[in-house]
Amino acid sequence: MKAIFVKEPKSLEIVDLPEPVVKAGEVLVRVRAAGICGSDMHIYHGTNPLAKYPRVIGHEFAGEVVAVGGGVNSPKIGDHVAVDPVTACGACYPCSIGRPNVCTKLEVFGVHRDGGMAEFVAVPSRNAHIAPKDWPFEKLVMTEPFSIAANTLSRSECTSRDLVLVMGAGPIGLTILMGAKLLGARVAVADILDSRLKVAKDLGAELAINSKNQDLEREMNKWTDGVGVPLVIDAVCIPELFAQLLRIASPAGRVAHLSFSEKPTMISSLEVTKKELAIIGSRLNCNMFPRVIDWFGKGLEPEKLVSHKFSFTEVVAAFRLIEEKPLETCKVLLTF
Ligand code: MN
Ligand code: ZN
Numbered sequence: 001m002k003a004i005f006v007k008e009p010k011s012l013e014i015v016d017l018p019e020p021v022v023k024a025g026e027v028l029v030r031v032r033a034a035g036i037c038g039s040d041m042h043i044y045h046g047t048n049p050l051a052k053y054p055r056v057i058g059h060e061f062a063g064e065v066v067a068v069g070g071g072v073n074s075p076k077i078g079d080h081v082a083v084d085p086v087t088a089c090g091a092c093y094p095c096s097i098g099r100p101n102v103c104t105k106l107e108v109f110g111v112h113r114d115g116g117m118a119e120f121v122a123v124p125s126r127n128a129h130i131a132p133k134d135w136p137f138e139k140l141v142m143t144e145p146f147s148i149a150a151n152t153l154s155r156s157e158c159t160s161r162d163l164v165l166v167m168g169a170g171p172i173g174l175t176i177l178m179g180a181k182l183l184g185a186r187v188a189v190a191d192i193l194d195s196r197l198k199v200a201k202d203l204g205a206e207l208a209i210n211s212k213n214q215d216l217e218r219e220m221n222k223w224t225d226g227v228g229v230p231l232v233i234d235a236v237c238i239p240e241l242f243a244q245l246l247r248i249a250s251p252a253g254r255v256a257h258l259s260f261s262e263k264p265t266m267i268s269s270l271e272v273t274k275k276e277l278a279i280i281g282s283r284l285n286c287n288m289f290p291r292v293i294d295w296f297g298k299g300l301e302p303e304k305l306v307s308h309k310f311s312f313t314e315v316v317a318a319f320r321l322i323e324e325k326p327l328e329t330c331k332v333l334l335t336f
Pocket of ligand 2: 088089090091092093094095100103104105106
């Protein structure tokens with residue numbers, strides 16, 4: 001089978017690998033679509049501190065079940081599945097309290113183990129989530145990016161009573177916007193690029209603020225009648241912004257983070273204490289695939305974030321497009 005292989009940083013090629021053999025408890029998935037994520041770009045460039053090489057990349061993938069291992073009742077051969085890339089030990093402290101996405105022995109397909117940018121992948125049956133067969137694979141493959149939003153909104157307990165500020169209108173910020181809207185929240189989005197803010201507006205953002213030209217703190221103050229924003233979500237991940245986000249948050253507010261920056265940042269503890277802020281990290285997803293498939297069934301249209309599709313044989317061109325035209329690309333998919 002063909003697979004997209006990063007032998008070492010900066011080396012991306014399509015290679016021939018043996019088809020995986022399905023073991024007990026696993027299903028073999030014939031991959032039909034895979035999404036290219038910022039983190040795939042980081043693995044390619046050698047800037048993902050968690051990645052191990054060589055690696056078949058891809059943690060956003062969906063396809064059809066073509067074989068099942070011993071002891072597997074579901075899914076069945078022929079089912080269309082979105083694959084949750086998170087695998088966990090099931091025994092450590094975070095696993096024991098239902099938080100497998102921060103397992104001490106966490107392994108993510110496409111990062112710590114070979115992933116989904118291949119014609120076939122064997123995955124644990126519990127990671128393969130069935131979706132209606134009349135949904136295109138391009139929709140199904142968006143389950144993983146939206147699971148990031150679902151996890152953030154679940155961790156931060158977003159409800160219809162919330163006013164939410166999403167920092168950053170890249171693909172992740174936009175999935176959070178769409179998820180929060182589906183939950184009934186009112187959402188403002190901030191970015192420094194007008195083209196992205198226009199997309200946010202089209203997707204239902206009540207306010208789209210260019211934080212380069214506008215005073216974000218003043219705008220948020222106006223929007224909330226001086227109370228502050230109950231839920232602030234940082235999907236832009238610039239450490240220097242952290243202190244400002246704490247100032248923007250309302251008393252009893254929550255500030256959620258998706259940043260992978262190692263750079264320290266200065267914040268005021270007083271700000272956290274006097275307002276009783278909750279600072280929440282969100283990583284990957286904790287069993288959110290069924291919820292996202294439910295969102296898609298309720299009318300959330302993930303295809304709106306797909307800007308380009310390529311055959312996997314054109315993966316080099318797809319990566320080049322993302323690098324050279326970041327403003328024209330949102331989610332870029334590979335078909336298999
Ligand atoms: Mn991703
Ligand atoms: Zn564990």
